[in-house]
Amino acid sequence: MRPASSRRHPGLLALALLASALASSCAARGSVQTEPRPVSSPTAAAPGSAIPSWSRSEASAFDWQTLDAIKAWLASVDASRLGHFRGEARLKLGTGLMGIDPTASESVRADRWERAAEQFSMVLADPDASRDQLDRATELHTIAQRGPKGARSASTTAAADTIAPLPGLVRRGAWAKAPPIASRLNRIDRPFTEFTIHHSDTTHRPGPEGIRRVHVDSERYGDVGYHFLIGPDGTVWEGRSLRYQGAHAGEGRNEGKLGICLLGDFEVARPTPAALRSLEQLVRHLSSELDIPLRAVRGHGEVKATLCPGRHLQRWVDTWRRG
Ligand SMILES: [Zn+2]
Known part of the structure; x- marks a missing residue:
């Protein structure tokens, strides 16, 4: 393997080490989705301990108070330790952002749906996410990306989506x-x-x-x-x-x-x-x-x-x- 050409793409060379490490996880078709997840990593869920209060509310009963509580929890140290709940928090927050206040203007809702899609993306990128969480995040991400009105009226975006x-x-x-x-x-x-x-x-x-x-x-x-x-x-x-x-x-x-x-x-x-x-x-x-x-x-x-x-x-x- 010869060194990368720094003449044509200098930026790639700078990240070569990082990139080669990442490449190994992308080598096989679908490997990102099918790789087994670690079962006992230090940030995995600790069942029965420190159950966050927001996790008891139903997705259908979202209000801003609950969403704010989830956001605050995600910024806390618990979120970095408890991988299972981190995934649940992001799935709930994203679902809540899509469902809350449906009478808001379309642009406000479109913005919320984009923020929801970001939450689902983060679940998909989380090494501690469970198979079930990945499945739900994949489905929700697809829906969130379509935006609140589904296929938009503009033909260009509708065609692409x-x-x-x-x-x-x-x-x-x-x-x-x-x-x-x-x-x-x-x-x-x-x-x-x-x-x-x-x-x-x-x-x-x-x-x-x-x-x-x-x-x-x-x-x-x-x-x-x-x-x-x-x-x-x-x-x-x-x-x-x-x-x-x-x-x-x-x-x-x-x-x-x-x-x-x-x-x-x-x-x-x-x-x-x-x-x-x-x-x-x-x-x-x-x-x-x-x-x-x-x-x-x-x-x-x-x-x-x-x-x-x-x-x-x-x-x-x-x-x-x-x-
Ligand atoms: Zn090119």
Whole structure:
């Protein structure tokens, strides 16, 4: 394995150690969701001890007092020790935020639902979350992301939010260690019209979380810049929500472009058959779900001057476009 190129992506090099550690947990399809959870970690629930008062209230009986009590508890030292209750607290808080005061204006409610989605994301990223908590958080996160009015009236957001799920897709909430920073993101204001194909340009294979951290911490993006990422074993990770414009094609060039990144350096190596199979399946799926022309696929280097996605992956792009 040769060192990562610091010339082209200096930010990735800085996080290489962290990223390689994270990559190991992302190596297998769905590994983030299927890994066994530790049963006796020091922060696991201590059944029968220190049961927080909020845990006795029913979700249907939420009021601001209860939600404030949960928030206060989450900021307390108990929350860092009691993993089981931490998960329950976030699930309750998120559910409460979605259910409380349903007569509030739509924008107020939309904001609460985004905060609810953040709570569910944190459960999904919590190593102490139980299988049952992960299942509930996955379901609630999907609902929260749709917002209080479900599929919104604007056709662009409705199209992005209501697409049929891709089999085997690893949802963002299952791998990302932090929720998106909504204030740095732009909602799409026109439908996607083409795909832009990238490579991650590193032999360190940092995995989606390593890339997300570089994009958020170094580039100051609101989330990982790509809408989807694909691993060498064919794993497809959901990246930035399709509700938001990507940050991948270059300044002022992202509108209408759905960004897909294959992990690897394809100036040097060839993409694996598994990765290309997933790429083709993903492009076909999104093309039919979002009405993007099937052959409207360009390599990043065709959008701006860059070696991305590497000559070996660009060859796939050229072949695909010919049909
Ligand atoms: Zn690129």
